[in-house]
Amino acid sequence: MTLWNAIAIGEAADLGSHVFTAEEIVRFAEKFDPQVFHLDAEKAKASVLGGLCASGWHTAAVCMRLNVDHQAARIAAWMAAGNPAPRIGPSPGVTNLKWLKPVYAGDSVRFRQTVTGKRLSASRSGWGVVEFSTLGLNQADVPVFSFDAAAFIGTD
Numbered sequence: 001m002t003l004w005n006a007i008a009i010g011e012a013a014d015l016g017s018h019v020f021t022a023e024e025i026v027r028f029a030e031k032f033d034p035q036v037f038h039l040d041a042e043k044a045k046a047s048v049l050g051g052l053c054a055s056g057w058h059t060a061a062v063c064m065r066l067n068v069d070h071q072a073a074r075i076a077a078w079m080a081a082g083n084p085a086p087r088i089g090p091s092p093g094v095t096n097l098k099w100l101k102p103v104y105a106g107d108s109v110r111f112r113q114t115v116t117g118k119r120l121s122a123s124r125s126g127w128g129v130v131e132f133s134t135l136g137l138n139q140a141d142v143p144v145f146s147f148d149a150a151a152f153i154g155t156d
């Protein structure tokens with residue numbers, strides 16, 4: 001059996017969680033998104049967001065890190081069980097990327113992913129496309145981040 005065959009529509013996975021500290025929020029913002037509500041806690045209080053919060057791109061980057069780590073662990077377990085190494089391809093893109101609520105300094109966000117579809121690739125023989133939705137929830141279980149995406153995976 002291939003990993004492609006083992007993936008089921010509706011399958012959900014917890015990718016892990018991350019606490020966004022003030023220090024890392026500022027460090028990320030200084031390099032990649034230098035806006036006042038990501039850089040200065042006092043000035044951020046007077047902003048539309050009301051406090052120091054993570055860049056949406058910071059939230060997305062953390063989600064990606066947790067996703068890659070989760071997938072690597074899944075593949076390692078799959079192979080340790082005696083299954084063949086799967087062929088994993090890139091993502092053809094994301095849609096519906098949303099930053100639903102600010103992620104404030106001290107917030108813990110947990111990410112989960114649900115398979116929403118799978119189909120054979122029309123243009124790449126031997127490849128399928130797995131579609132999934134990803135959701136980030138803060139410590140109060142309030143959705144703060146979401147997107148839909150897809151990834152190529154070998155079918156043989």
